[in-house]
Amino acid sequence: MPLFSPHDQYVRVKQHCGELLSEVRKERPLVHHITNTVTINDCANITLAAGAAPVMAGAAEEAVEMAGIASSLVLNIGTLWPGQVDVMIIAGKAANERGIPVILDPVGVGATTLRTESALRILRECNVTILKGNEGEIGVLAGSGGTVRGVDSYGCSGDPVDVARRCAEVTGTVVAMTGEIDVVTGDGEVYLIRNGHPMMDRLSGTGCMAASLVGAFAAVASSPSKAAVAALAAFGRAGEIAAPGAAGPYSFRTGLFDALYSLSPEDLRDGTQVEIRRGI
Numbered sequence: 001m002p003l004f005s006p007h008d009q010y011v012r013v014k015q016h017c018g019e020l021l022s023e024v025r026k027e028r029p030l031v032h033h034i035t036n037t038v039t040i041n042d043c044a045n046i047t048l049a050a051g052a053a054p055v056m057a058g059a060a061e062e063a064v065e066m067a068g069i070a071s072s073l074v075l076n077i078g079t080l081w082p083g084q085v086d087v088m089i090i091a092g093k094a095a096n097e098r099g100i101p102v103i104l105d106p107v108g109v110g111a112t113t114l115r116t117e118s119a120l121r122i123l124r125e126c127n128v129t130i131l132k133g134n135e136g137e138i139g140v141l142a143g144s145g146g147t148v149r150g151v152d153s154y155g156c157s158g159d160p161v162d163v164a165r166r167c168a169e170v171t172g173t174v175v176a177m178t179g180e181i182d183v184v185t186g187d188g189e190v191y192l193i194r195n196g197h198p199m200m201d202r203l204s205g206t207g208c209m210a211a212s213l214v215g216a217f218a219a220v221a222s223s224p225s226k227a228a229v230a231a232l233a234a235f236g237r238a239g240e241i242a243a244p245g246a247a248g249p250y251s252f253r254t255g256l257f258d259a260l261y262s263l264s265p266e267d268l269r270d271g272t273q274v275e276i277r278r279g280i
């Protein structure tokens with residue numbers, strides 16, 4: 001006999017999403033980013049809108065010290081230069097030593113050799129807690145095929161849930177795969193999150209912002225997968241609230257920050273659309 005019925009488990013996950021949002025606001029965790037130059041400002045502001053504190057610090061000379069005071073580390077290879085990977089690995093190792101979660105956003109992996117080799121090197125040399133990518137990126141890292149052109153996903157080959165599972169197995173991380181439906185898996189169940197709005201795909205950097213939020217939630221959570229579910233549900237919920245009032249992508253962007261800032265734990269609990277399946 002399972003301890004909890006599927007319905008009980010569903011209610012508990014939704015409740016937990018609301019609780020984690022309250023916890024982020026109460027704890028205000030410091031999220032250390034080493035990230036790209038395109039969306040760095042949006043990543044800082046979405047972290048603030050959630051109630052956490054961002055710091056963007058990319059110098060090798062301060063990587064260990066900053067990881068020493070942060071509550072999570074977000075690594076994003078969006079505008080990569082080779083020396084940056086060395087800094088990411090120094091920071092990642094320091095974060096591992098302190099036991100704080102490390103989130104990797106392998107932006108554009110598969111599009112070029114530098115990106116693919118860098119993502120694999122980070123995964124090899126650091127203990128990545130949560131790997132957050134779109135379907136193409138996760139498909140590439142699963143080894144089962146994914147198409148990435150520049151930073152855009154053209155999807156993965158096969159069933160996205162199987163691809164996410166396989167990627168979690170191959171990399172030994174919790175995988176948070178974004179898209180119309182987000183899939184989170186790796187330390188137990190598989191979660192499908194149906195929150196969000198197509199407008200989120202019309203704005204550059206929603207994937208990067210999703211990784212920042214995963215970093216903020218993982219900093220205060222004991223389960224990396226539940227942190228990723230709550231972060232993606234919160235972001236998706238903010239998108240749903242912002243979209244009807246938007247004239248286009250740029251007013252949507254403003255609305256997205258405002259909606260996340262105003263999102264109540266009760267709205268997140270009630271509005272989280274999650275399906276739970278048995279994991280690996």
Ligand SMILES: Nc1ncnc2c1ncn2[C@@H]1O[C@H](COP(=O)(O)OP(=O)(O)OP(=O)(O)O)[C@@H](O)[C@H]1O
Nearest residue numbers: 134178179180196197198200201204205206207208
């Ligand atoms: N069609 C959609 N419907 C609902 N939500 C969506 C849709 N497309 C994207 N999202 C949401 O947008 C966020 C970013 O996901 P996406 O897969 O588009 O990232 P990405 O393509 O890597 O982003 P970017 O490269 O622009 O930073 C996620 O929270 C996801 O749930």
Ligand SMILES: Cc1ncsc1CCO
Nearest residue numbers: 036038078079151204205
């Ligand atoms: C457009 C773009 N190019 C490198 S990073 C980035 C932000 C979205 O991934």
Ligand SMILES: [Mg+2]
Nearest residue numbers: 134200201207
């Ligand atoms: Mg997209």
